[in-house]
Amino acid sequence: MFTKILIANRGEIACRVAATARRMGIRTVAVYSEADAGARHVAVCDEAVLIGPAAAKDSYLRGDRIIEVARACGAQAIHPGYGFLSENAGFADACAQAGLVFIGPPAAAMRAMGSKSAAKQLMEGAQVPLVPGYHGDDQDPELLQAQANRIGYPVLLKASAGGGGKGMRVVERAEDFQAALASCQREAVSSFGDAKVLVEKYLQRPRHIEIQVFADTRGNCVYLHERDCSVQRRHQKVLEEAPAPGMPLDRRAAMGEAAVAAARAVGYVGAGTVEFIANQDGSFYFMEMNTRLQVEHPVTEMITGTDLVEWQLRVAAGQPLPKRQEELAIHGHAIEARVYAENPEKGFLPSIGTLQVMDTPAHVAFALGGHAGAGSGGEPAAVRIDAGVRQGDAISPFYDPMIAKLIVWGVDRGQALARMAQALSEFHIVGLATNIAFLKRLVEGDAFANADLDTGLIERNAATLFPPAAPAPLPVLALAASALLQEEQGRTRSLSANRANPANPADPWSSAHGWRLNGVYRRRLAFTDDYTGAGGNEPYRVGVAYHARGCTIEVDGRQHALAPAACGDGHGTLRLDGNALQGTVHREGELLHVFSGGGHHVLAWQDPLAHAGEHEAAGGRLTAPMPGKVVAVMASGGQHVKKGEPLVIMEAMKMEHTIAAPSDGLVEEVLYRVGDQVADGAPLLAFQAAA
Structure with missing residues (x-):
């Protein structure tokens, strides 16, 4: 087993890996950017090394620098977490060349599954059912549109090298295709360095069900059952649960065996997730394989009594899988909610700021299986929180705005739902906008409570999930x-105590009781x-x-x-x-x-003795919604535009935000160019509304 590993990531996953490594007696080395000098993952590791400026491309994506640090500090292996370099085959190769173990799958497996289009072709050859679509190499825009027309709208555009909901667009009409394609490709290049996309039929009311697989170097491969990840916004998961509600035993086995077959087809080793899209009738299609640990892995840990990070470390060290397939029974039900710094009422716009208050429900951190850390009867702890931040930390514009993962366990889904609702009501954050209240409405809403699940659940229930603001009771x-x-x-009382001759506490002139x-x-x-x-x-x-x-x-x-x-x-x-x-x-x-x-x-x-605080400007102003970079300008000075017409596109926190005309009017001047960095609230255009 390793004695020291380097964690090439940040946030909650870096803290999560450090916790398991410490329990196993393994020393850890953190890397951090200038923006993360005081971050939690730096504090919890045994050593920490600065690797560059705040921008990920200059720090967490610097594979050469990370390998240099690992060799200098005597680490034997690198754990990439998820995101950043976790699915970078070139980085895995570079680790091997440097004599370091990459705690993840072989580079060849990543290459086979890293391209969505190549993976689809591979699965097609393996007779795994696929969604109708185009996965070819020819990326001519006219050809792509012709394929979309052939498949029939609505279609889904997906970055071939993508993940995490980045570089995805649903196109409802042929006339919207080219604009959506351009936006999808820009986001794909920005997030993954690859503009290639694939086109698929967009299924109506599908469920997103994924299978956790694990393989070792000795030919063993198992599946740790399924997770339902259907509740999404902008193609990014919001709630995940295991097992999937309403999953018959025969379908669970069929999907699990298909996932294992897919992993074996590419010589897979380590933790991976095979994702399927499922119709309401139970039919399912291969979607993609994520060649890494997933954000939502805790729900699998909670129902199977496993520590998947420990499994990763053992398998990477050449040990066999800790459990056989017949030992992986399902125990209870687990739900995970992703707590984000974002404003659901503003289209889930990410929020930045300082966590002035972060009061969490009673919980354990990284409570794991065996069902350790738990209550009586060998059950898992009821509430677990995986977080990479603490009260007083800042959520910056440089990285994903996740604050924490809130995970609950129950003997059945009903108990897990009740525990999640209670835990969310006890999760208090002040200092920036969060999605906690939205998550509580989601969990308590009829659709999720009754397991009426599909990837359009949020949009379908918008009226109840985004109710008008109620007066304060x-x-x-x-x-x-x-x-x-x-x-x-x-x-x-403080003023009285600080006087040279403190006043008598009974003195009415020193009282504020009124x-x-x-x-x-x-x-x-x-x-x-x-x-x-x-x-x-x-x-x-x-x-x-x-x-x-x-x-x-x-x-x-x-x-x-x-x-x-x-x-x-x-x-x-x-x-x-x-x-x-x-x-x-x-x-x-x-x-x-x-x-x-x-x-x-x-x-x-409304303090009568002070000026009211400054507040964010009302909607409709042509200002930057948050710090970011201008990636496209669609208007010019002197141009007359119509209400709703896109004028500028900004990129912030890995997502694009379109600034549209608030009314018919005249663009008098464009104040920034493509590539310019823009401060929060900065005017982007001089605009004159039509009379």
Whole structure:
């Protein structure tokens, strides 16, 4: 077995590998970019080496530099994680030439499966059912469109070297094909360095089911059952679960055996995933093979009692697979939710910022099989969190905006669903936008709860998953008001304690409790909803009246009693009209983040003694939605355009964002050129709306 390995990745997967390696007595070496100098994966490894600037191409994609570091520090092997160099056959070859073990499949297997089109041709020869499509080398745009016309719309364009939902476009009409192709190819080049695409029939209401396979160097190959990854947005997975709901035993065996056959066909070694697209009638087609560990591997670990990273390390060291096929039974049900820094209400636009607050539900980190780390009866821990960040860390524009993976286990799917909903309600993040509230609606929605699954689930249920913002209820307003009152009292106590001659705590002039001897002191607090950061909506007026034995609040003309503790504690439990009220309030400048009843409301306090905080501009302005690079300019100065016409395309966080005309009008000037870096909120064009 190895004594030291280098982890050629970052984030939660680097932390995950480090945790397993430590348990096995293996020392780890982290590599990091300038942007990640204080990152969690740097802290958890035994050694850490700076390899370059923030941009991945200058750091985490520098295979030569990574190999140089591995040799210098005495590592015997390199674990590539997923993403970056994990499916780079050239890097695997370079590791071998340098005398280092690449903890992954042979380069030949990666080359065979790394090209989606080549893999389809290989599977076709192996008689694996394929979706109708074109997987050829001729990439002439007219030929590709002719193939799409032949297949019939809608069609799916996919980057041949792609993965993770990058370089994918659904084309509904022939007239949209060329624009979608150009966009797909730009994203493919940016993400994978290869513009080649394939064209496939886009199936209606398909499920995305994948099989985890594992092979060793001794000819053994097993499948660790299936995962259902149908719930996606922009072709990227949002929720994953194992086993797949409604999977008959015979189909599970058929898909597993097909996956093993596919792995054997390319001489596979290590962890891999064979992905299938399945119709509602149960028929399935080969889609692709990911020649690496998948982001969603924890759900497989939870139901099979395995540590797949440990398996990777053992197999790479030449040891046999730890279990035979007949030993890989399914135990319970597991669900994973990907917690992202993104705004679902804005088309899942990635968010950047600092994790000022990151309160997580009670959990174990990297709880693994045997079912170790678990409760009574040998069951896995109910909640597991794999995270590469901590409170105080920043989510930057340079890398994927994942914050954590939240994984739950239950004896059956119903219990797992309940645990996931509860865990999401206890996951509190302040400092940037997240998808946590959206995930909770998704998990509690009828479609997912009833396993009515397909890759269009989110779009199909948009009305319930993206409901209109609801007004803040009374408990939220009570918690917000209570938090402000507590803060005022805390400041008064602090000022008193810091005086040279501290005032008597009983001195009424040093008190902020608001009580008056011969009357009732009344004041009014004003809040507005901050659904989008735009503000400007009708304020909530909360009246506060101080009494000798507590205080009352007035909302919508009705009085409500708060227990004395309520005026002194906005974080925890207070009593409203005699009833216990649980909640947590985190202040971020003039914003109050109120977590109560499983919900998250953001209120802007209209402080009469200070200017309101600056907020993001309202929609429709022709500004950069986040820091990024201009990759295409479709308008020029003096050009008249129609509403919705694309003007500029930016690339940020590995995704393209189209800036469209907010109305008919005149483009007076284009302020940036292709290739320019643009700051968040920077005006991209001078635009004059039509009269």
